[in-house]
Amino acid sequence: MGRKWLGWVAAVLTIAVTVGTARSIGVEGVDWQAEANRVLVEGLQLYREGTAQAYRQAIDRWQEAAELFDRSGNPAMAANVLTNIGAAQLQLGDLNSALDTYQAALPRLEAMGDTHAIAQTLTQLAEVRSLRGEYQTALDTYHRALPLWEQTSYQTGIAETLNALGTVYSDLGEAQKAAETYAEALALVETLGNRANVAATLNNLGGAYLDLGEFDRAIESYNRALEIWQSIDDRSGEASTLNNIGYLYRQQGDLEKASSTFARAVEIWRDVHNLRAEASTLNNIGDVHFLQGDRDRALAFYQRALPLRESAGDRRGLARTRYSLARVYRQRGDLDRAQQEIETTLEIVETLRTNVLDEELRASFFANQQDYFEFYIDLLMQRHRQDSNTGFDELALHAKERASTRSFLDLLNAAASDLKQGIDSELFDRYQKSREQLHLLERRRVEVFGREHTDEEAQTLQAAFQDALADYSDIQARIRTTSPRFADLTQPQPVTVADVQQQLLDDETAMLVYALGTERSYVWIVTSNELTSYDLPPRAEIERLANGFLEAIYVPRYRTRPQLVATATRDLSQAVLPKDLDRLSQKRLAIVGDGVLQYVPFAALYLENETPSIDRFEIVNLPSASTLAALRRNHKTHRTPSKTLAVFADPVFSPDDDRFPNAVVTSELPPELDRSARQSEVRFNRLPFTRTEAERISRWIPDERRFSAWGFDASRDLVTNTRLDDYRIVHFATHGLANSATPELSGLVLSLFDLQGNPQNGFLRLYDIFNLDLYAELVVLSACNTGRGRQIRGEGIVGLTRGFMYAGADRVVVSFWAVDDAGTAELMDRFYRQMLxxxxxxxxxLREAQLELINTQEWNLPYYWAAFTVQGDWNLEQ
Incomplete structure (x- = not known):
C-alpha cells in the first residue's frame, strides 16, 4: 500500500468546496471564500497533470489560496492548504521545503483542535522523515499519529499508518516488529472491504516472515494474497506474488517448484505487457537452471531477458543479466567473454551509483552489487593463477578498492571541500534542488518497483526520473564550465595500486588488503616497490575461525584458558596471515580488513613462530586505501589547533549516583537511548576508573593547554557547544553504544542528569558526531565497542569511527569489544605517557603501551591489551 498523496489533496478539496457558509465580502466587493475555492481547484487540476512544472504552478496557486482563506477568516482551510503545498513539494523532491511546510501547518491545526487534519499531517510529516532517512523520528511521528486516528475512528488512516510503520521497521532491519505491525494492519484492513489492500498487506507480511526465515508463515501469507489477487482479477498483483513465492522456493532449495512458479509469473507479465517484470522473472528462471547445473538452458533464458531489459530501459536489471551471462561464460571456460560481460556490468553499476544521490541509498545500492565485484575479483585472480605476468592481480586489487567504502569516500571528500567555490549561487541552488528531486524520485522508484504496480505508474515515474536526471546532468555540465574541479569533488575516484605505492606508502609500512569471497578469499601485500597476493580460505571458514578467536579472547569463561586461546589464535592466524610475513622489512602493517576481519585485533594474531604480531609490527587499521588518501587531502586543509587535550569522562548515568547532593531522582531513559541500550545489551553503571583515567592523562599537559569535564559537566551540550576544533586530541571515557541494526542510534553516553537532578539528553548520537567541527589529529574513544557498528557489504563498518573522521579527525582510537574499566584506565595512562x-x-x-601490559601479571591477557586499535593515518607529514 503506497502513500496516496493525491487522495489527501482531494479530501481537502472536498472540505473546501463544501465550506461556503462563512463568506467574507471585502470592501472591494470580492467574495474571498469563493475566490479561494476557485484558486484551490485550479491548483488541484494542475497537481493532477503530474509534471514538475505543473507541481510548481500548483504550489503558486495554493499559496495564493492559503492567503485568500486567511483573508476570508477561514484559517482552518488555510492550514489544510499548506498540507497540499507540502504534498506538491514532496513530489518535486524538495524534502526540506515539504518538511518546513508540514511543520508550519501542524501548530495551526493543533490550535484549532482538528484531530483528523492533525493526524493526516503527522502521517505526511512522518513520510518525509522516512524519505530523509530519519527513521527514528519517522517512527516517533507515526506513533503520534496513531492515537489521533483512533480518536477519530478513521480506520483507513490507522491501517495506512500501521503499514507505513511496518515498512520503517523493515528498513531498520527489525523484521520481527515489521511482521507484528503488518499483522496488526492486516487485522484492520480485512474489516474495511478493500480486498486489494488486504492482498498488498499480506504480501508485505509474507516478506517480513521471509526475512525472519519463517518460510511456512511466509508461504501462507503469500498464498492468501495470491487467492485475493486472482479473485479480483488483479493480474499484476498475482504475478508479483508468484514471483515472491518462486523466490521463497529458491531460498528453500526447492528448485523445481521455484522454476514452475516463476514460469507462471512470466506468462502473466507477458499478457499484461510488463517488459521489466517479465525480464526479471526470466532472469530468475535462468538462475534456477544455473543452480541446477544446466548452463545451456540458463544461457538461453538470460539471452531472452537481455533485449527486454534494454527495451524497458532497465539499467539495473541489465547489469544483473550481464552478470548472469558472465557466470555462465566462466563456467563454460570462456574467460575472455566472462571478463567482458562483468566489466560491462560494473560500468553500468558505476553509472547507476552516481545517479543515486542519497548517501544511505547509495551505500545500500552498492552493497547489493557486491556480488558483481566479488565475481570480478575471483575471475581476475583465476586468470592471475594461469598467467602471473599479465597484471591480473593488480587489476583485482584495484577492483577491490573500487568496491570498498565508496559512499564514505564521497562523504570525506565533500567534508573538506567548498562545492560552491567559483559557482554562481543561483546555479548552485538549482543543483541542490535538483539533487533533492532525484533523491526523492530514486526512493520512490525503489518503493514502486519493489511492489505491484501498473505499466502506467511505472512509465510515469520513469519519465519523471529521466526528466529530472536530464535536468541534473544539464546543471552539472554548466557547473563544470565554471568549476573544473567540481567533478573531482563530487565523484572522487578510488586510488590505483600505483597511487598506493607512490603516494600513500613509505618504506616502513606494508599494506595488507583483504577480500573475503564465497569460494575463496584473498590478501594482497603492498609495499612501496612490490605487490604479492595469496589465496585464503572461503568467507564462511574465516568467519568461523574469527568468531571462535574473538569468543576465546573475550568471553570470561574462555579468556583465562591459555591453551584454548592459543589454539583459536593459531587457527585464525594460519588462515589469514601469509606464512612469510616475517620476511617483510617494514616495521608497520596497515590492515584493510573485510567483513568479520574488521573486528579482529591483528596485533594479537600469531606470526609463524607463534609470537603475537605486535612483537614485530606496529598495527594500524584503515577502511580502505582511498580513505587514507582522502584523510591526507583533508588534513592539508586543517589549521593547527592551539591547545592539546579536551577530555570528557565519568558522566552521571543513574538517579542513585552518590554524587547527587541531596535529592533522589527518578527518571526513565529517553526512548531512543533505551532502545539502543537494549539492542547493545548495555547497562549504564558508573565507570569510576574513567575519572582516574582522565586525571592521569591530564597530568601530562599544562592547565592552559587542556580542557577537562567530568561528572555532571561531561554533558552532551558541553560537547556540542565547546570549540573542539581548537584541540589536537579529544578524549571520551564513558559508555559507548554500537547499534549494528540502526547505526544512527550508535553514540556515546554522557551525563543523563544535571546537578539539580533534572534529566537531560546525554546521548551524543552519530548524527551529532557528524556535525562536530574538528581539526583533531587524534580522537580517543575509551569506551566499549566503539570500533563496531553496522556492517554493510562493500561499505564496511558504519559507526563512530566514520562519524569522527567525517567531523575532521585524522585518527580514531576505538575498541573491538566491551572493555574492562580498570584495565582500560591502565592502558590509556601508559598510552598517553608514551605519546606525550x-x-x-x-x-x-599504543604498541608500546600494549607491550607493557603484556609484561604485567594483572593485564597480560589479550582481553585487556588487544581491545584497542588506531584507525586512520599513521603519518600526517606525508
Missing part, C-alpha cells in the same frame, strides 16, 4: 612524555606517534605509542 616519550614523544611516540599514536600508533607506536
Amino acid at each position: 612524555e616519550n614523544r611516540h606517534p599514536p600508533i607506536a605509542a
Whole structure:
C-alpha cells in the first residue's frame, strides 16, 4: 500500500468546496471564500497533470489560496492548504521545503483542535522523515499519529499508518516488529472491504516472515494474497506474488517448484505487457537452471531477458543479466567473454551509483552489487593463477578498492571541500534542488518497483526520473564550465595500486588488503616497490575461525584458558596471515580488513613462530586505501589547533549516583537511548576508573593547554557547544553504544542528569558526531565497542569511527569489544605517557603501551591489551 498523496489533496478539496457558509465580502466587493475555492481547484487540476512544472504552478496557486482563506477568516482551510503545498513539494523532491511546510501547518491545526487534519499531517510529516532517512523520528511521528486516528475512528488512516510503520521497521532491519505491525494492519484492513489492500498487506507480511526465515508463515501469507489477487482479477498483483513465492522456493532449495512458479509469473507479465517484470522473472528462471547445473538452458533464458531489459530501459536489471551471462561464460571456460560481460556490468553499476544521490541509498545500492565485484575479483585472480605476468592481480586489487567504502569516500571528500567555490549561487541552488528531486524520485522508484504496480505508474515515474536526471546532468555540465574541479569533488575516484605505492606508502609500512569471497578469499601485500597476493580460505571458514578467536579472547569463561586461546589464535592466524610475513622489512602493517576481519585485533594474531604480531609490527587499521588518501587531502586543509587535550569522562548515568547532593531522582531513559541500550545489551553503571583515567592523562599537559569535564559537566551540550576544533586530541571515557541494526542510534553516553537532578539528553548520537567541527589529529574513544557498528557489504563498518573522521579527525582510537574499566584506565595512562612524555606517534605509542601490559601479571591477557586499535593515518607529514 503506497502513500496516496493525491487522495489527501482531494479530501481537502472536498472540505473546501463544501465550506461556503462563512463568506467574507471585502470592501472591494470580492467574495474571498469563493475566490479561494476557485484558486484551490485550479491548483488541484494542475497537481493532477503530474509534471514538475505543473507541481510548481500548483504550489503558486495554493499559496495564493492559503492567503485568500486567511483573508476570508477561514484559517482552518488555510492550514489544510499548506498540507497540499507540502504534498506538491514532496513530489518535486524538495524534502526540506515539504518538511518546513508540514511543520508550519501542524501548530495551526493543533490550535484549532482538528484531530483528523492533525493526524493526516503527522502521517505526511512522518513520510518525509522516512524519505530523509530519519527513521527514528519517522517512527516517533507515526506513533503520534496513531492515537489521533483512533480518536477519530478513521480506520483507513490507522491501517495506512500501521503499514507505513511496518515498512520503517523493515528498513531498520527489525523484521520481527515489521511482521507484528503488518499483522496488526492486516487485522484492520480485512474489516474495511478493500480486498486489494488486504492482498498488498499480506504480501508485505509474507516478506517480513521471509526475512525472519519463517518460510511456512511466509508461504501462507503469500498464498492468501495470491487467492485475493486472482479473485479480483488483479493480474499484476498475482504475478508479483508468484514471483515472491518462486523466490521463497529458491531460498528453500526447492528448485523445481521455484522454476514452475516463476514460469507462471512470466506468462502473466507477458499478457499484461510488463517488459521489466517479465525480464526479471526470466532472469530468475535462468538462475534456477544455473543452480541446477544446466548452463545451456540458463544461457538461453538470460539471452531472452537481455533485449527486454534494454527495451524497458532497465539499467539495473541489465547489469544483473550481464552478470548472469558472465557466470555462465566462466563456467563454460570462456574467460575472455566472462571478463567482458562483468566489466560491462560494473560500468553500468558505476553509472547507476552516481545517479543515486542519497548517501544511505547509495551505500545500500552498492552493497547489493557486491556480488558483481566479488565475481570480478575471483575471475581476475583465476586468470592471475594461469598467467602471473599479465597484471591480473593488480587489476583485482584495484577492483577491490573500487568496491570498498565508496559512499564514505564521497562523504570525506565533500567534508573538506567548498562545492560552491567559483559557482554562481543561483546555479548552485538549482543543483541542490535538483539533487533533492532525484533523491526523492530514486526512493520512490525503489518503493514502486519493489511492489505491484501498473505499466502506467511505472512509465510515469520513469519519465519523471529521466526528466529530472536530464535536468541534473544539464546543471552539472554548466557547473563544470565554471568549476573544473567540481567533478573531482563530487565523484572522487578510488586510488590505483600505483597511487598506493607512490603516494600513500613509505618504506616502513606494508599494506595488507583483504577480500573475503564465497569460494575463496584473498590478501594482497603492498609495499612501496612490490605487490604479492595469496589465496585464503572461503568467507564462511574465516568467519568461523574469527568468531571462535574473538569468543576465546573475550568471553570470561574462555579468556583465562591459555591453551584454548592459543589454539583459536593459531587457527585464525594460519588462515589469514601469509606464512612469510616475517620476511617483510617494514616495521608497520596497515590492515584493510573485510567483513568479520574488521573486528579482529591483528596485533594479537600469531606470526609463524607463534609470537603475537605486535612483537614485530606496529598495527594500524584503515577502511580502505582511498580513505587514507582522502584523510591526507583533508588534513592539508586543517589549521593547527592551539591547545592539546579536551577530555570528557565519568558522566552521571543513574538517579542513585552518590554524587547527587541531596535529592533522589527518578527518571526513565529517553526512548531512543533505551532502545539502543537494549539492542547493545548495555547497562549504564558508573565507570569510576574513567575519572582516574582522565586525571592521569591530564597530568601530562599544562592547565592552559587542556580542557577537562567530568561528572555532571561531561554533558552532551558541553560537547556540542565547546570549540573542539581548537584541540589536537579529544578524549571520551564513558559508555559507548554500537547499534549494528540502526547505526544512527550508535553514540556515546554522557551525563543523563544535571546537578539539580533534572534529566537531560546525554546521548551524543552519530548524527551529532557528524556535525562536530574538528581539526583533531587524534580522537580517543575509551569506551566499549566503539570500533563496531553496522556492517554493510562493500561499505564496511558504519559507526563512530566514520562519524569522527567525517567531523575532521585524522585518527580514531576505538575498541573491538566491551572493555574492562580498570584495565582500560591502565592502558590509556601508559598510552598517553608514551605519546606525550616519550614523544611516540599514536600508533607506536599504543604498541608500546600494549607491550607493557603484556609484561604485567594483572593485564597480560589479550582481553585487556588487544581491545584497542588506531584507525586512520599513521603519518600526517606525508
